[in-house]
Amino acid sequence: MKALVLEKKESLSIRDFPIKETVGPDDVKIKIKACGICGSDVHYYSHGAIGAYVVREPMILGHEASGIIIEVGSNVKEFKIGDRVCMEPGIPNLRSKETLSGNYNIDPEVRFWATPPIHGCLREEVVHPAMFCIKLLDNMSFEEGAMMEPLAIGMEAAKKAHIEPGDTALVVGCGTIGIMTAVSALAAGCSTVFISDVKQPKLDIAASYPNIIPINTSKDNLEEEILRYTKGKGVNRIFEASGYDPVYPHFFRCARPGCTVVLVGIPSKPVLIDVSFLQGRGIRIETVFRYTNEFDKAAALVSAGKIDVKRLISKTFPFEKSIEAYEFAAENHPDVVKVMIVL
């Protein structure tokens, strides 16, 4: 079948790629209809690796996808052919301690699409466990369905923040994940979410949502702005979504006593943290690694009109132009949030 293959660093091709997948009793087969491009996809494309994950063999890219069910395993009751679905891209070991404790995201054996050596799903069809497929309501498009994956990360972050209705939050970093986190935090009860970045076009997109207030840290001081807006009190919840280590000393200063800080962005090296400051403010830190049980809730909020992901799809390419799409995504335009491929 046709697939977008990362042959090696900086080398993509659209070509026939033989994958032998059989539909097991608990599986479904999905015809892919849309697939977003994630920062990690672009990173594999331009660097050939992310940390310890090195692309050593040609690998199909893509893990943010939606499609139509075209075959159903014998045990599967909750789906039928023709159902429109999005898919959770990671398959944990169902027998591990972590999975049995409800933390399947940190199961060390998880197999995740487009993380070497596991192939991604930017191809015509994929076989996947039915338990990791989520039905799309009629009012949601395939493109929106493909957005459930990055939204699930924002939802996981909001869940881990244990937001109480009426809290205020700061999101550091206004990329896809930052905005997804901001809209999730709002949906989860925040009255106001501040979001900071140095790129004004991305801040403008975020600020188009009600109750998101942008702070451009290339012009303004983050702590000063937060204290000014909150009349000296600071925020209850902070989300680090940039992965950019120099921001660490600054955002902690925006915390109200008792604040929860959620680390979503992945810094490439260890960061300096002032523990005594954290102690004096009674700060708790939660970390996010992918998600557990968030896709159906994310989809429910989008279907209910409480979260809008459409405005974050900056440009759409047909599958035939996937390589162009990747090149466009790799150019890292300041006003582009998500690049989507449709099949």
Added chain:
Amino acid sequence: MKALVLEKKESLSIRDFPIKETVGPDDVKIKIKACGICGSDVHYYSHGAIGAYVVREPMILGHEASGIIIEVGSNVKEFKIGDRVCMEPGIPNLRSKETLSGNYNIDPEVRFWATPPIHGCLREEVVHPAMFCIKLLDNMSFEEGAMMEPLAIGMEAAKKAHIEPGDTALVVGCGTIGIMTAVSALAAGCSTVFISDVKQPKLDIAASYPNIIPINTSKDNLEEEILRYTKGKGVNRIFEASGYDPVYPHFFRCARPGCTVVLVGIPSKPVLIDVSFLQGRGIRIETVFRYTNEFDKAAALVSAGKIDVKRLISKTFPFEKSIEAYEFAAENHPDVVKVMIVL
């Protein structure tokens, strides 16, 4: 000063009522501008008592109020004369174990407006601790400010439900507290809130909010409707807000495994609960008694436009017509949510 006085059961008067209150160093004096009528106010009026709380002396009614600060104690820094505020009506013992644990609502010594023998605030002025006054933003009216008290109960219920974004909820009972709970649950992250009652006009008001689905249990079976809407799954969170004991066997049946049930309504007698059913479904029960630290968050959500309380103010009376207002409220019209008095 002029006040609305419950002389005894079924006997109200508007009259001069001498109260000697001095503004202590941590207090402020407030000129009252609006005061809502609560079901408990009406109950004292029509029955002369609620449970063990018996009106034995003439008592000023009212505890849902807002106003303007007209005097400020010597230690008070966060307010100045002219500030517009709403007020938390209960004053706990600041030295009790409960207060020190963050649970000042269940401090046995709490003194609460219009709960005998403590006078309420439907009068020209009241002295109150500054720590229990909450500033109103310019975009909130005094009438909205007076709604923060019933909204705080809904907010407390939503907080105790530990809602995760995308959860679904059922609220049983569509009175003021039921609707306040439903809008709080939505603000706190629910994708959909079902609300049940037998009075269609109240359900129609609730259904005017997006994502609230009414169920009229005089016509439809609650459990069947919930299972139909949720495709057999049931809801994650249930709020009992009617205090009507015959509903108990029914709403528990709407719970998805792992559901949290929050009991907000106060039944007048013990209710029958099927413990083995709760165990099999892994149900947790939380109870609500007033609120802690909710007024500022409630006001923030209203100012942010995330919760609309205006449509719940069904009729407004001037202070001079307070007795009429109480009589109107006591008539219990099916299309009336909140009756408001302005000064």
Added chain:
Amino acid sequence: MKALVLEKKESLSIRDFPIKETVGPDDVKIKIKACGICGSDVHYYSHGAIGAYVVREPMILGHEASGIIIEVGSNVKEFKIGDRVCMEPGIPNLRSKETLSGNYNIDPEVRFWATPPIHGCLREEVVHPAMFCIKLLDNMSFEEGAMMEPLAIGMEAAKKAHIEPGDTALVVGCGTIGIMTAVSALAAGCSTVFISDVKQPKLDIAASYPNIIPINTSKDNLEEEILRYTKGKGVNRIFEASGYDPVYPHFFRCARPGCTVVLVGIPSKPVLIDVSFLQGRGIRIETVFRYTNEFDKAAALVSAGKIDVKRLISKTFPFEKSIEAYEFAAENHPDVVKVMIVL
């Protein structure tokens, strides 16, 4: 193979019972060495049913067991032949929403030993998923290993109570589960645990543990005793472990404001609960249904000497005398806690 078979109500036999079980890749085969008799086993024996679970075909009894691994599936890495283990008796659907959320105990599809129509394990050998086997340290006997099942219920109750070190607790009911809950609550940080019952011999056994204080409610008033011991304050945590509905009005009165109540015992019919009392005291209710992820922790505490279960094994019978053992257990002696069968 030989097994203890409940042919029908009140009719037991020890006989050859053909069970075709094959060791799948993730399974192990265990030679059973010890098996405790649970109240539910006795109930099936004497009544032929528990609620909706009716014994319609001959069924092997027993679900509290330990043994030696004698065969190992091809995927199993954590065990080898000869390992001594105890076993979790329930096998959930690993693909259900409940399991994936960490709540496999309330998965509606769980298959549980000796719950019709699933056979129990009081037989020579059993095949079981390796993931539900727990290794015994050398300092733990097979009889102690078989006690991990009832202890796991007490541990689950203690976990759900979210005990803070230094809390005080009341356990209502001094049967096996009551005592297991009391020792778990102590191990989990309680300074003192009160335990109430009407049977003095069982209370004497419980009182042989340090920091367990017995209250005989056939002689003394529960609430009065608790208030006397706690100088009027009441307890932080309450565990209902009797399943006897008349105790409900009484134990709630022993709660300190903010108390968590854990319902472990299974009443046979709905119980009356005074919701307004619960609300005024800020009481939360948690329910227990079996357990999740508790066996290894229970075994760790026993191996560490922090929980002693040996003194609760009142009498031991060889497998050949299993029928006598069941008859003895059914006599319900007031000084007997656990009857154990060894193979």
Added chain:
Amino acid sequence: MKALVLEKKESLSIRDFPIKETVGPDDVKIKIKACGICGSDVHYYSHGAIGAYVVREPMILGHEASGIIIEVGSNVKEFKIGDRVCMEPGIPNLRSKETLSGNYNIDPEVRFWATPPIHGCLREEVVHPAMFCIKLLDNMSFEEGAMMEPLAIGMEAAKKAHIEPGDTALVVGCGTIGIMTAVSALAAGCSTVFISDVKQPKLDIAASYPNIIPINTSKDNLEEEILRYTKGKGVNRIFEASGYDPVYPHFFRCARPGCTVVLVGIPSKPVLIDVSFLQGRGIRIETVFRYTNEFDKAAALVSAGKIDVKRLISKTFPFEKSIEAYEFAAENHPDVVKVMIVL
């Protein structure tokens, strides 16, 4: 009255020190009977400051104290003259948001004994709010009572770790706070607590408690030892109690997926933390700053015999020899845990 006065850095005197304290209606006056020497006391003595807290005027030292009530304010009901008590040394603003939320420890206005410019309690008498005095049972000595303050820090750490019974823990640092944390973690439900340090005499003292396993990191590799003891699994809970920043990269590696790490020790400068490692293991970080509501629970566990603090009192001096006591404490003997002064 006589007091131990830190005149300035490295200059102590025992002398008459006039303090005008009146017993307010909610206060008691206490005759001091025992007072421990804390590392912070020694630090003020040898350095004249801790961070921003600089000793600019002569200041009485000491904040770990117990005594006898000799005068009782008019509102105080829970104490009478002659009661033996220990005291919580910090007095928060009872009207602050933090206090009202149950987090009085992080109230920025808290006044804490022996933290400049607030005087300590190593003197004949002290006036203190009754709400921050805790009664000692007859089976606890004044010296043990004075140990409740450092124990409360360990208890706070154990509380914040949300230990589930049967968890395993690592405590990094075997000073007073490290050992207090280890015994609290055990009391809170841990089956085994590992404790690491480079000083063998302190490790020997810790290892005298059952279920505490010492690891001498001057000889052994921390991560290797933990993995060896836990058969490759790591621990569920980690407590950093050394404040020594080079340990940070090492202890995180001992975490099992889903581990909670509690930071108790106060590093003098920012530490490097590998956020991506934390994310991959699903690690949560809690911070400790003093304590809330722990003294009565600490005292209950000591009275119940579940925590032994006596063996940690290494040497006792009479008040007259306080200066010698401080000099002895400042020598930092490897086999000395707590130095106690009695009056």
